[in-house]
Amino acid sequence: MRVLLHSGGPLGPAGRAALPVFLGERRRVAFVTAASLHDEAAYFARVSAMLQPPPPEGAGLELLHLRWNDRPLDVLARAEALFMGGGNTYALLKRLRESGLLPAIRERVQAGVPYLGASAGSNVAGPTILTTNDWNVVALDRFDALGLVAFNINPHYKEMDPAMAPYSETRDDRIREYHVVNANPVAGLEEGAWLTVEDGVVMAHGTARIKIFQPGQEPTWHQAGERLPL
């Protein structure tokens, strides 16, 4: 199984260059826009413009638009790899479940099709999505997700936010609350960081840091090139 989970935000030159390396010979990638509660076609057009040009401007990918509500399983069958885009994590998981994509994607990825996720697309790779920053505006009532990895993701992670409302919870406060009730690790991905999982080995990459939270332990910081304790 090959999984790449990105913090979200623009991939940047390092992120774009990493995609063809991660994908090997594969270039035909189904891009899933189901996390968007706005214009999915416009979202796909933006991502295509970024990833289809050959390197170094783009990543040289051939993108297929995988729409959750338009024969998604046919598009999935034609893809050599899958890229799950960002948006609202609750809307994404709801649509993946309603369309039958959830088990189909899990099966394809477990059979060796590479999985790339960004932001909400990284959240749904975990056992649950309960460490997303998003609001559950669709009133979703089931939170178990793809379970490709055993840890949860918090994308767009920021340790401290000097301008936040002073009595709001920090991310660390929220992850501590998560660990009052849940036991699996949480990986906080700063903007520009990503991790890969290959043959069970989890590695840090990118231009920013990754913070690992285990229940009852002090969190630990990690940088590109390090193997993560996950």
Next chain:
Amino acid sequence: MRVLLHSGGPLGPAGRAALPVFLGERRRVAFVTAASLHDEAAYFARVSAMLQPPPPEGAGLELLHLRWNDRPLDVLARAEALFMGGGNTYALLKRLRESGLLPAIRERVQAGVPYLGASAGSNVAGPTILTTNDWNVVALDRFDALGLVAFNINPHYKEMDPAMAPYSETRDDRIREYHVVNANPVAGLEEGAWLTVEDGVVMAHGTARIKIFQPGQEPTWHQAGERLPL
């Protein structure tokens, strides 16, 4: 029905002074700590130290600790008013439902017992809690709340956060997503603002602003002394 919904954060001198005015002759207030996933006794002690001293230091209230898991209905029956404290909104709503407090509180408040809420305690006064900033760390699967008011609350509201991760959603983005799927208004309460509902009239109070979001309309800002279009 008399309802006061505070942004959360410390009440400050203006907020403390407002409580006895809002409560009239009533002084025996049940304080609910069920939103805390940490030490509820310590939370109650902190709030008591703040609100029990006579004005101007405190608010001159006699606080009863209403514990969701220790004969809560008995304590509710003895109270002249109810104050729902902050913490994790999902944990709070779960405990209110499991303890039988949800219908009991609704009935008491509809019968005239004043309701005060702060942060998570303001969220649960709305039809649903889906505009909380909190994470659903308890995997709650029902989101309908007290429904004392017809609008939703976003506490600790901040319009723009210059230090936030640059590709994270703003509060306004999230409320716009909420309105893709839901139609009721949302009141964003800046730290230090509160609103009151008396005889159906919703008024702005405090030292900060309130922003009202209606689906398909530009949001509007309001200040203390204004009647809110809710």
